[in-house]
Structure formats: C-alpha cells, structure tokens
Amino acid sequence: MLDQIHLLAAVTVLGVLEQAYFFLQVIYARRRFGISPPNISGPPEFERIFRAQVNSSEYFPIFVALLWQAGLFFHQGLAAALGLLYLYSRYCYFMGYRASSSERLAPIYFSTGVLWILVAVSALGLLHFFLSHYTGLNVLRLLAV
Amino acid sequence: MLDQIHLLAAVTVLGVLEQAYFFLQVIYARRRFGISPPNISGPPEFERIFRAQVNSSEYFPIFVALLWQAGLFFHQGLAAALGLLYLYSRYCYFMGYRASSSERLAPIYFSTGVLWILVAVSALGLLHFFLSHYTGLNVLRLLAV
Amino acid sequence: MLDQIHLLAAVTVLGVLEQAYFFLQVIYARRRFGISPPNISGPPEFERIFRAQVNSSEYFPIFVALLWQAGLFFHQGLAAALGLLYLYSRYCYFMGYRASSSERLAPIYFSTGVLWILVAVSALGLLHFFLSHYTGLNVLRLLAV
Numbered sequence: 488m489l490d491q492i493h494l495l496a497a498v499t500v501l502g503v504l505e506q507a508y509f510f511l512q513v514i515y516a517r518r519r520f521g522i523s524p525p526n527i528s529g530p531p532e533f534e535r536i537f538r539a540q541v542n543s544s545e546y547f548p549i550f551v552a553l554l555w556q557a558g559l560f561f562h563q564g565l566a567a568a569l570g571l572l573y574l575y576s577r578y579c580y581f582m583g584y585r586a587s588s589s590e591r592l593a594p595i596y597f598s599t600g601v602l603w604i605l606v607a608v609s610a611l612g613l614l615h616f617f618l619s620h621y622t623g624l625n626v627l628r629l630l631a632v
Numbered sequence: 633m634l635d636q637i638h639l640l641a642a643v644t645v646l647g648v649l650e651q652a653y654f655f656l657q658v659i660y661a662r663r664r665f666g667i668s669p670p671n672i673s674g675p676p677e678f679e680r681i682f683r684a685q686v687n688s689s690e691y692f693p694i695f696v697a698l699l700w701q702a703g704l705f706f707h708q709g710l711a712a713a714l715g716l717l718y719l720y721s722r723y724c725y726f727m728g729y730r731a732s733s734s735e736r737l738a739p740i741y742f743s744t745g746v747l748w749i750l751v752a753v754s755a756l757g758l759l760h761f762f763l764s765h766y767t768g769l770n771v772l773r774l775l776a777v
Numbered sequence: 778m779l780d781q782i783h784l785l786a787a788v789t790v791l792g793v794l795e796q797a798y799f800f801l802q803v804i805y806a807r808r809r810f811g812i813s814p815p816n817i818s819g820p821p822e823f824e825r826i827f828r829a830q831v832n833s834s835e836y837f838p839i840f841v842a843l844l845w846q847a848g849l850f851f852h853q854g855l856a857a858a859l860g861l862l863y864l865y866s867r868y869c870y871f872m873g874y875r876a877s878s879s880e881r882l883a884p885i886y887f888s889t890g891v892l893w894i895l896v897a898v899s900a901l902g903l904l905h906f907f908l909s910h911y912t913g914l915n916v917l918r919l920l921a922v
Contacts, residue, residue, distance in 0.1 A: 488633070488778065489849065489850065489906060490910060492849070493850070493903065493906050493907065493910065496846045496849065496850060496899070496903055497903050497907075499842050499846060500842075500846055500896065500900060500903065502842075503839050503842055503896065504896070506839055507839075507892075507896075523878060524825075524828055524878055524881070525821065525824040525825045525827070525828035525874075525878065527828070531670065534670040534671075535669075535670045537670070538669055538670035538672070541835075544835040545686075545689040547838055547839070548692055548693040548696065548838040549648050549651055549652075549692070551838065551842055552644050552645075552647070552648055552696055553645070553648055556641045556644060556645055559634065559637070559641065560634065584670075588668060588669055588670065591669070606645065606648065606652075609641070609645050610645060613638065613641055613642050613645065616634060616638050617638065617642075620635060633778070676815065679815040679816075680814075680815045682815070683814055683815035683817070690831075690834040693837055693838040693841065694793050694796055694797075694837070697789050697792070697793055697841055698790070698793055701786045701789060704779065704782070704786065705779065705783070705786060729815075733813060733814055751790065751793065751794070751797075754786070754790050755790060758783065758786055758787050758790065761779060761783050762783065762787075765780060765783065
C-alpha cells in the first residue's frame with residue numbers, strides 16, 4: 488500500500504518544511520521590527536511577511552487535501568509533480584510578497600492555477616472511479632477503442 | 633481500497649471548492665471596499681466577510697480530519713452525508729455572517745453540532761475497533777444477541 | 778489496514794478535541810471582555826488567548842500531516858506517543874500564553890522540538906522506503922549484519 492502514497496508523503500513532508508521556513512521568517516521579522524506577540528500590526532514590511540505566512544498556512548490543508556485525492560484517484564507521479572510545482576510557486580509568492588505587494592501577484596496566480604489543475608485531476612479521477620464503480624462503465628477503455 | 637474512501641474523497645474535494653468560493657468572496661470584497669493586502673481592517677461589512685473566511689479556513693482541517701476518521705472507522709456513507717450537511721451549514725454561515733453578525737449564529741451552532749456528531753461517530757468507531765482489536769470483544773455482535 | 782492507523786486516528790481525534798477546547802476559550806474570552814465578532818482586537822489578555830488559538834490552528838494541519846507520515850512510514854506507536862507529547866505541550870503553550878507572553882516560550886520551544894522529531898522520523902521512514910523500493914537496498918538489514 489505504501490508504494491501508492493510514498494511520493495505524496497514525501498511532497499507532504501516537503502510542504503511542512505516550507506511552512507516551517509515561512510514561520511521562521513515571521514519570527515525573524517518580529518525581532519527585526521521589534522514587534523512582540525500577541526501584536527500583529529506594524530510597518531508594511533512586517534505585515535507583508537506576516538500576511539504571506541498566514542495566507543500560506545490557510546492554503547496548506549487545501550493543498551494537502553488536493554494532492555492526496557489527485558494522487559490516489561488519478562496518478563501519484565503527476566500529483567507529486569504538480570505538488571512540487573505548487574510548493575515552488577508558494578516560495579516565489581512568499582519572496583515576492585516580502586519585497587512588495589504587487590510582486591506577490593504573478594506567483595499567487597500561478598500557484599492558484601496549479602491548485603485548479605489538482606482540482607480538475609482529482610475530479611476526473613473521482614468521476615472515473617464513480618462511473619466504473621457504480622455503472623461498470625470504464626471510460627478509459629471506451630476511449631481506447 | 634479506494635472504494636472505502638471514494639465518498640470521503642469526493643466530499644473533501646467539494647469542501648475545497650467551497651473554500652475556494654470563500655477566498656473569492658474576500659478578493660471581491662477587497663476590490664469593492666478598496667482594501668489592498670496586507671491590510672485586513674476596514675468597514676464592518678468587509679471585516680465580517682474576511683472573518684467568515686478565516687473562521688472557515690481554521691475549521692477546514694478539523695472537518696476533514698473528522699470526516700475521514702468517521703468514514704474509516706464507522707461508516708463511509710454516514711460520514712459523507714454528515715460532511716455534506718456540514719458544508720451546507722458552512723455556506724449558510726458565510727452568507728449569514730456577510731449579512732450581519734447575528735445571522736452567523738444559527739448556522740454556526742448547526743455546523744458545530746454536525747462536527748460534534750462526527751466526533752461522536754469517530755470515537756464510537758475507534759472504541760469499537762480498539763475493543764475488538766485488543767480484547768477480541770465484538771460489541772456489535774454482543775448487542776445483536 | 779485499520780490496525781496500521783488506529784492509533785494515528787485516535788490521536789487525531791484527540792487533537793480535534795483540543796482544538797475545540799481552544800475555540801471555546803476564545804468564545805469565553807470574547808464574552809468576558811465584551812469583544813464581539815468580527816472584532817479581534819482588545820486588551821492584551823484577550824489578544825493573547827486569541828493569538829494562542831490562531832497559532833494552534835495554524836499548526837494543527839502541519840501536526841496531523843507529520844503524525845500520519847511518521848506513523849505510516851516509520852512506526853505507528855512511536856508517532857502516536859510523539860503526537861500525545863505534542864498535544865500536551867500545545868496545552869501547556871495555550872495555558873502559558875493566556876497567563877503571559879513569556880510563559881508561552883518554554884512550551885512552544887518544546888512543541889516545536891517534538892514536531893522536528895516527527896519530521897526526522899517521517900524523513901527517515903520515507904528514506905528507508907525509497908531506498909528499498911527503488912534500489913532494493915534494505916538499510917535495516919544492513920545495519921543488523
């Protein structure tokens with residue numbers, strides 16, 4: 488069973504490491520700008536880093552949920568590759584947002600695009616499973632004829 | 633194996649789509665009220681939509697975690713049905729909160745109720761598994777006698 | 778299959794209950810200090826409880842993701858034990874932060890330490906799986922020679 492999920496698990500752990508990196512950036516920014524918890528407001532430079540972390544944290548469970556459905560119901564390798572692409576675009580988003588609000592836009596659009604592909608891939612995989620499970624219809628075999 | 637999780641996977645993807653809808657509402661509200669990131673304060677109309685999204689994001693991983701434990705250890709179909717009920721009540725919560733703070737209350741109580749049922753169902757399923765796994769005691773068979 | 782995940786599932790449900798407890802503390806604090814949603818600012822006593830909940834919510838999906846990879850790819854019992862340790866340290870963190878900002882520090886360092894051990898355990902388990910899956914190399918057997 489583990490060979491059907493090992494790539495998904497590896498990308499998940501990599502995603503956790505990326506989140507850890509973002510959390511550390513907020514801690515460093517808190518020190519640099521002298522903003523102690525529970526405070527969360529400060530100069531725009533701080534608030535951009537803070538919001539970049541919060542946004543990435545909000546998307547993390549969504550990303551993991553899609554990664555695993557796409558990998559289990561469509562194709563593990565493709566899902567893992569899309570996962571790596573997502574993590575890379577999240578890194579670009581964080582670095583862009585830290586520099587300026589407008590530099591977050593291109594990578595956030597890209598990362599959202601990757602998530603929509605994961606949604607489509609999951610939905611296709613699930614649709615295929617539902618059809619063959621409940622109606623006995625094997626779409627892939629039909630297409631191959 | 634997939635036939636034991638396909639309903640859970642489908643409800644999970646549906647939950648992701650709902651989260652995407654909430655994120656879009658915040659983006660539209662930012663444009664309408666002219667509040668650019670990293671800003672998160674503004675008129676109550678904006679803050680209600682923003683908080684509704686944040687609250688839904690915080691509950692999303694909790695919901696998914698319960699959905700899967702309830703589905704794996706108790707009954708997939710029941711867990712998926714409760715999952716759909718939760719997603720529907722979250723939608724009502726978002727729409728209610730957008731209209732006024734007090735209109736969020738009824739659906740949030742309802743959605744919390746559904747989560748507690750998922751907790752109870754997960755706990756019962758786990759209890760049953762632990763009893764039969766470690767003591768060989770099959771509670772369901774005992775009840776049937 | 779369920780006997781390979783039942784301890785992980787039980788710790789996950791316990792983690793959800795802890796999150797529920799934190800959410801309730803915020804609701805009680807809102808009443809005590811008279812801070813109605815969507816407001817999130819108030820006296821430091823309120824903001825500390827609020828931030829403790831937000832921080833715990835952000836770490837919850839990360840914790841669950843690591844718990845399951847560590848349990849699936851290394852050892853379920855060890856992962857579950859580390860999971861219980863993490864949930865306990867999160868409780869201490871919440872109680873400490875509620876008392877004062879500085880009292881959150883010791884338990885947050887401890888809980889982060891537990892998470893890093895879960896990262897290490899997951900990475901080791903995955904490394905071992907990748908090596909034996911792709912190269913046929915069984916590290917554990919090599920060590921035993």
